[in-house]
Amino acid sequence: MLTPASSATKPDPQDLLAWYDHHRRDLPWRARPGVTADPYRVWLSEIMLQQTTVAAVKPYYLKFLERFPTVEALAEAPSEAVMQAWAGLGYYSRARNLHACAKAVVDKHGGRIPGTEAELLKLPGIGAYTAAAVAAIAFNEKAAAVDGNVERVMSRIFMVEEPLPKAKPLIRALTEALVPADRPGDFAQAVMDLGATICTPKRPACALCPWMVPCRARAEGLQETFPRKQKKESGQLRKGAAFVVLRADDTILLRTRPPQGLLGGMAEPPTSAWEPDYEPSRAVLDAPMEARWQRLPGTVKHVFTHFPLELTVLFAKVAKGTPAPEDMRWTPRMTLHEEALPGAMKKVLVHALGELPGAKAKTSGQKQAKSV
DNA sequence: TAGTCGTGGTA
DNA sequence: TTACCAAGACT
Numbered sequence: 001m002l003t004p005a006s007s008a009t010k011p012d013p014q015d016l017l018a019w020y021d022h023h024r025r026d027l028p029w030r031a032r033p034g035v036t037a038d039p040y041r042v043w044l045s046e047i048m049l050q051q052t053t054v055a056a057v058k059p060y061y062l063k064f065l066e067r068f069p070t071v072e073a074l075a076e077a078p079s080e081a082v083m084q085a086w087a088g089l090g091y092y093s094r095a096r097n098l099h100a101c102a103k104a105v106v107d108k109h110g111g112r113i114p115g116t117e118a119e120l121l122k123l124p125g126i127g128a129y130t131a132a133a134v135a136a137i138a139f140n141e142k143a144a145a146v147d148g149n150v151e152r153v154m155s156r157i158f159m160v161e162e163p164l165p166k167a168k169p170l171i172r173a174l175t176e177a178l179v180p181a182d183r184p185g186d187f188a189q190a191v192m193d194l195g196a197t198i199c200t201p202k203r204p205a206c207a208l209c210p211w212m213v214p215c216r217a218r219a220e221g222l223q224e225t226f227p228r229k230q231k232k233e234s235g236q237l238r239k240g241a242a243f244v245v246l247r248a249d250d251t252i253l254l255r256t257r258p259p260q261g262l263l264g265g266m267a268e269p270p271t272s273a274w275e276p277d278y279e280p281s282r283a284v285l286d287a288p289m290e291a292r293w294q295r296l297p298g299t300v301k302h303v304f305t306h307f308p309l310e311l312t313v314l315f316a317k318v319a320k321g322t323p324a325p326e327d328m329r330w331t332p333r334m335t336l337h338e339e340a341l342p343g344a345m346k347k348v349l350v351h352a353l354g355e356l357p358g359a360k361a362k363t364s365g366q367k368q369a370k371s372v
Numbered sequence: 373t374a375g376t377c378g379t380g381g382t383a
Numbered sequence: 384t385t386a387c388c389a390a391g392a393c394t
Contacts, residue, residue, distance in 0.1 A: 049390040056380065056389085090378030093393075127392045147390045165373095192390055201388065202383075231387095262377070305377060343379060 011157050011214040013180045013187055019210035020190035025197070027054065028061055036185070039113040039138040040071050046130045047098050051091060054196070060089050072111055075102040083265050083340040092264055092342070097125025115139040137185035144176040145188040149195025155227035156199060159216035163228040199223075235307030240274035241283030242300070242311045242345075244352035245291065248320040251330035252349070253288065254339065262304070268345040270328060271311065280312040288325050291316035300351050302344035309344065315352045333357060 021033065029045035031037035044064060048057045067085055068074035074082070079099055086095035101123045105113055113134070114120055120131035133145035146154075151164060154171045162170060179187055198209045206218050217223040245253035252269065259265045272278065272286035284293050293314045300311045324330055331339060336349065336356050349356060 046390065051377090051389055051391055052379080053381070053389050088379075090380090091391085093377065094391090097392080125392070129391060133390070145390080148388085149390065188390090196390085264377090303379090305379090306375075 009214045011178065011211045013178050015210045016190050016194065017180070017183055017186055020186060020193060023193065023197070024189065025054075025193055028058060028065075030189070036140060037138050039115070039134065041065065042138040043101075043113055043126075043130075043134050044098070046133050047094055047125055048089065050094060050130070052089065056089065060086070070111075071102050071105050071113065074099065075106040079265070080340070084338060087266065087340040088343060090343075092266055094125060096259065096265060100124040101126065113138070115141065117141060117143045133188055136179075136188045140183075140185055142179055142181050142184045143188075144172060144179050145192075146172050146175050147192065149192045149199075150175055152201065152227055153191055153195050153199045153211075156204075156217040156223050157211060157215050159220065159222070159226065161228060163230050165229075167227070235304075236276050237308050237310060238274040238276055239278035239280070239310045240312070241272040241278070241280060241286055242268075242313050242348040243270045243287055243293075244313060244315050244349060245269070245289070246315070246317050246333070246353070247322055247330055248317070249330075250333050252333055252336060252353075253324060253328055254331045255328040263342050263344075265340070266342045266345070267339040268341070269348055270325075271348075274309060274311075283312055283314055287314065287316075288328065289318070289322075291318050296352060298351070300344070300347045302347060304344075311344075311348060313348055313351050 024030075024033070027045075029037065029041045045057065045061055048061055048064075064085055067081070068077055077099070079096070082099045083092065083095055086092060086098075089095075104123055105111060114123070115135065116139070117131045117135040120126050120134055121128070126134070129145055129147050132143035133147075135141035135143040136145055146168070151168070151171050154160065154174050155164075155167065158174055160167050160170060160174075175191075194209070194211070198205050202224065204223055206212050206215070206223060209215065209218075212218055215223065217226050243253070247253070254267050255270055257263050257266050257268060270288040272283060280295070283295065287293055293316050296313045296315055298313075300313060302309045302311070333353070334357050341349070346356065
């Protein structure tokens with residue numbers, strides 16, 4: 001006789017696909033039901049969606065598709081245009097790798113995005129998840145795309161007690177065993193839709209879940225406690241100074257950060273080093289040029305993934321014709337919105353100059369630079 | 373293997 | 384406010 005535990009039904013991929021056919025999200029990068037999506041669009045969307053919400057990606061995806069309609073167009077574009085189009089989305093190495101990948105596709109694959117998981121994995125910016133997702137969604141290869149959604153769903157269905165990230169190999173194996181040969185792409189998207197709309201991190205809507213019956217965690221009432229994961233501590237506060245220079249011809253002093261590392265390749269007003277024990281009163285010593293520096297009241301705060309940052313802002317006006325220091329440039333205040341400025345640096349400029357001209361007003365009153 | 377890499381939304 | 388989270392990749 002079967003015990004209750006061993007008689008638990010196994011999750012049936014067809015049940016999930018049937019749910020997906022009725023409840024799939026309509027997203028800009030998705031083809032119509034039954035139609036295989038365009039590889040370029042799938043790839044582009046998958047890169048943008050890495051660690052990024054659908055809502056944040058949508059406008060960027062549409063803008064990219066308009067500016068770079070094909071992989072050839074993207075490959076031929078100057079890197080500044082790509083970085084500028086990406087500005088604000090975060091994780092800027094994705095943009096650099098995206099561009100490098102487009103060039104590789106044109107140079108080594110005749111402009112065709114490769115159709116197998118193994119070939120995709122060789123391209124810059126494409127890791128295990130993205131390779132499987134593109135292969136499955138755009139080429140119908142039987143590949144298991146395991147992202148955060150899938151990890152959450154599987155860890156609950158099978159009640160995986162091992163914490164992430166150590167449980168990754170096990171979860172991948174469990175997922176591979178479920179991928180149906182006939183609709184691997186739909187299966188991948190179905191699990192992600194399930195994770196995004198039903199099997200959410202908090203308060204999952206189990207009553208609506210096509211896999212409620214076979215879900216082990218649900219049977220125990222422990223669904224919200226999965227996936228297990230080891231928590232990491234947040235980084236130490238770093239402090240520094242940022243220097244906003246307004247020249248009499250209404251231009252602002254900017255520089256471009258080095259291509260590698262934090263905010264690589266992005267634009268910024270010059271700043272001091274960022275250190276835990278930075279002393280704001282010494283900021284004038286770190287200034288990029290001689291000027292009558294004015295220390296603005298308050299600070300600009302910003303939180304990166306691994307550390308919080310607090311910048312003191314110094315402001316100065318200089319005469320027309322003042323030359324830019326080496327490796328810096330003057331940018332018209334009216335075209336600041338065309339620069340590849342990350343969020344932290346926009347906050348600095350807003351703190352010193354007020355709302356940036358030309359910047360599309362964010363949804364009314366939704367966001368104000370956090371200037372204390 | 374564990375740290376590095378943004379940003380915006382949510383409770 | 385703090386903490387966590389979101390279709391990860393790279394070193």
